[in-house]
Amino acid sequence: MKHRAVKRRSVVLGIGATASVAAVGGIALNAQASDTGSGSSSSDALVFDKDAYTELTTTVTDTEGTEHAVTYHFWKAITYVAKPVDEKYQSLVVSAPVKIDGKTVDASNAPILFANSIGGYMPSSVADATGIGAGGMSGGGAPSGAAPSASASTAPNANGNTNATGGATASNQLLALAAGYVVIEPGARGRTLKNSSGEYYGTAPTVIVDLKAAVRYIRSNKGRIPGNTDRIVSAGTSAGGAVSALLGASGDSELYDKDLKALGAADASDAIFATGAWCPITDLEHADGAYEWNWGTNELSSGKQVDQAVSKELQAQFAEYQASLTLKGLGRFGTLTARNYDAYLLQQYMEPSATAYLAALSAADRATYLAENTFITWSGDGAAFSWADFLTHVGARKKSVPAFDAFDLSAGENNEFGAGTTESRHFTAYGAKNDSTGLGSKRVAGDIPEKLNRMNPMYHLERKNPSRSKHWWIRLGTKDTDTSHVVSANIAAAANGLGDDVDHLYYWDQGHGANTDPGDFITWIAKVTGHKKR
Numbered sequence: 001m002k003h004r005a006v007k008r009r010s011v012v013l014g015i016g017a018t019a020s021v022a023a024v025g026g027i028a029l030n031a032q033a034s035d036t037g038s039g040s041s042s043s044d045a046l047v048f049d050k051d052a053y054t055e056l057t058t059t060v061t062d063t064e065g066t067e068h069a070v071t072y073h074f075w076k077a078i079t080y081v082a083k084p085v086d087e088k089y090q091s092l093v094v095s096a097p098v099k100i101d102g103k104t105v106d107a108s109n110a111p112i113l114f115a116n117s118i119g120g121y122m123p124s125s126v127a128d129a130t131g132i133g134a135g136g137m138s139g140g141g142a143p144s145g146a147a148p149s150a151s152a153s154t155a156p157n158a159n160g161n162t163n164a165t166g167g168a169t170a171s172n173q174l175l176a177l178a179a180g181y182v183v184i185e186p187g188a189r190g191r192t193l194k195n196s197s198g199e200y201y202g203t204a205p206t207v208i209v210d211l212k213a214a215v216r217y218i219r220s221n222k223g224r225i226p227g228n229t230d231r232i233v234s235a236g237t238s239a240g241g242a243v244s245a246l247l248g249a250s251g252d253s254e255l256y257d258k259d260l261k262a263l264g265a266a267d268a269s270d271a272i273f274a275t276g277a278w279c280p281i282t283d284l285e286h287a288d289g290a291y292e293w294n295w296g297t298n299e300l301s302s303g304k305q306v307d308q309a310v311s312k313e314l315q316a317q318f319a320e321y322q323a324s325l326t327l328k329g330l331g332r333f334g335t336l337t338a339r340n341y342d343a344y345l346l347q348q349y350m351e352p353s354a355t356a357y358l359a360a361l362s363a364a365d366r367a368t369y370l371a372e373n374t375f376i377t378w379s380g381d382g383a384a385f386s387w388a389d390f391l392t393h394v395g396a397r398k399k400s401v402p403a404f405d406a407f408d409l410s411a412g413e414n415n416e417f418g419a420g421t422t423e424s425r426h427f428t429a430y431g432a433k434n435d436s437t438g439l440g441s442k443r444v445a446g447d448i449p450e451k452l453n454r455m456n457p458m459y460h461l462e463r464k465n466p467s468r469s470k471h472w473w474i475r476l477g478t479k480d481t482d483t484s485h486v487v488s489a490n491i492a493a494a495a496n497g498l499g500d501d502v503d504h505l506y507y508w509d510q511g512h513g514a515n516t517d518p519g520d521f522i523t524w525i526a527k528v529t530g531h532k533k534r
Contacts, residue, residue, distance in 0.1 A: 053094075071097070082263070089124065090210055107181070111181050111228060111531050115172055118207065132174065189202035191415045216266040236278070238278070250468070255454050279477065284427065285456070288403055407434050503524060
């Protein structure tokens with residue numbers, strides 16, 4: 001394995017506006033990279049070469065508007081498995097701060113932010129990254145540190161909150177670096193990759209296998225790689241949020257051992273310490289029912305409703321599934337069912353979210369907002385409204401029915417379960433039964449159930465995996481109709497029921513990919529890991 005030093009160049013990245021209650025969060029960044037590299041060298045497979053870095057400088061503006069000059073060591077694309085299928089995607093980059101605002105920083109025992117840029121279960125590469133936050137290139141998309149233009153978007157869930165595939169931008173990475181943390185950004189194979197024979201080699205469960213291999217590489221290099229390898233905190237958005245949650249839930253599960261061995265992954269643990277997940281699109285075998293329970297009566301942007309007969313059948317499936325979980329809600333709510341989940345979401349998430357938003361406004365702005373949104377009753381210290389009015393306030397649903405296992409195999413998730421030369425497959429019995437493409441079989445393929453287990457964090461939480469993450473940061477926008485609100489709420493309830501530390505809230509009036517409190521996430525990392533600046 002070779003580690004290459006980065007040649008001298010200047011890098012300019014930009015992300016979002018300063019975080020506030022009323023606007024999508026993020027930070028401004030201007031990066032001028034300077035090269036004082038220590039040279040490149042070869043080392044044995046899977047042994048981190050601590051000297052193969054380039055020294056870079058960057059300016060990070062935090063969420064309070066304060067600029068910080070950060071000098072850091074950057075290790076360009078390192079292949080994290082001994083027998084890679086595609087090194088372009090099976091590599092990671094490492095950034096470790098050495099000076100912040102002119103003061104020397106010792107990051108040898110700092111938390112490690114393991115931040116993926118995956119969106120839409122698409123491939124994500126850091127092979128050409130020349131500095132922190134510049135990974136996540138996929139299909140000609142924009143760098144993960146930049147808001148994508150419409151022409152750059154390669155996934156339907158990409159927007160101004162996300163990178164080109166609908167995954168995370170670089171806000172968390174940059175703030176973490178400025179806080180003195182080590183930042184590691186992994187690439188991973190994704191669903192659209194095909195070899196010369198037309199075979200798909202990035203479909204499920206490839207993405208989670210790759211991320212686990214990357215974690216094993218990090219942990220096997222304890223004492224060589226910067227940071228505390230026992231304090232790895234994952235982060236991701238959308239599908240990246242789903243695999244971040246899955247990484248946290250499935251630590252050291254034997255379900256992945258065969259694939260990890262085939263890749264020549266390091267002989268080390270793949271468990272992580274804490275999990276950050278934004279709008280995770282997961283629990284896919286139950287996602288269609290959850291989506292219809294949430295958004296079944298909301299019209300599409302065209303003004304038309306989806307097929308209500310199909311919607312109601314899927315809602316019935318969700319009710320049965322939810323009852324089988326026997327999850328207790330946070331805040332002593334009791335057992336969560338399809339009958340009371342609306343009341344739970346209002347009480348635990350939606351009304352507190354609206355209250356926090358309104359309380360942060362000036363009196364004049366609050367009066368204007370309430371005048372424009374008369375469905376909200378404001379008591380002076382709290383917001384209240386009905387579930388029906390909340391749904392009306394959100395407006396159009398993003399997806400048709402079924403949302404994930406489309407009858408015509410057109411959903412990205414159908415592609416995620418493709419195999420061999422077959423681009424897309426059904427992964428639910430309902431989708432297969434109602435297939436509209438003329439398939440000869442109305443049954444799901446025999447390998448699908450195991451793939452679903454390996455892609456679902458709920459599978460591992462239900463089985464009380466002892467090596468799971470014990471700390472959870474989960475976020476979702478209240479206007480996010482790319483997924484159902486119950487998906488992240490179920491993960492939170494399952495983790496909470498196991499005694500884990502759960503910090504879960506919804507951003508009022510925000511859509512898919514929102515991250516309006518990135519500074520709080522960075523503070524949370526220090527809290528749960530016990531990190532103190534050295």
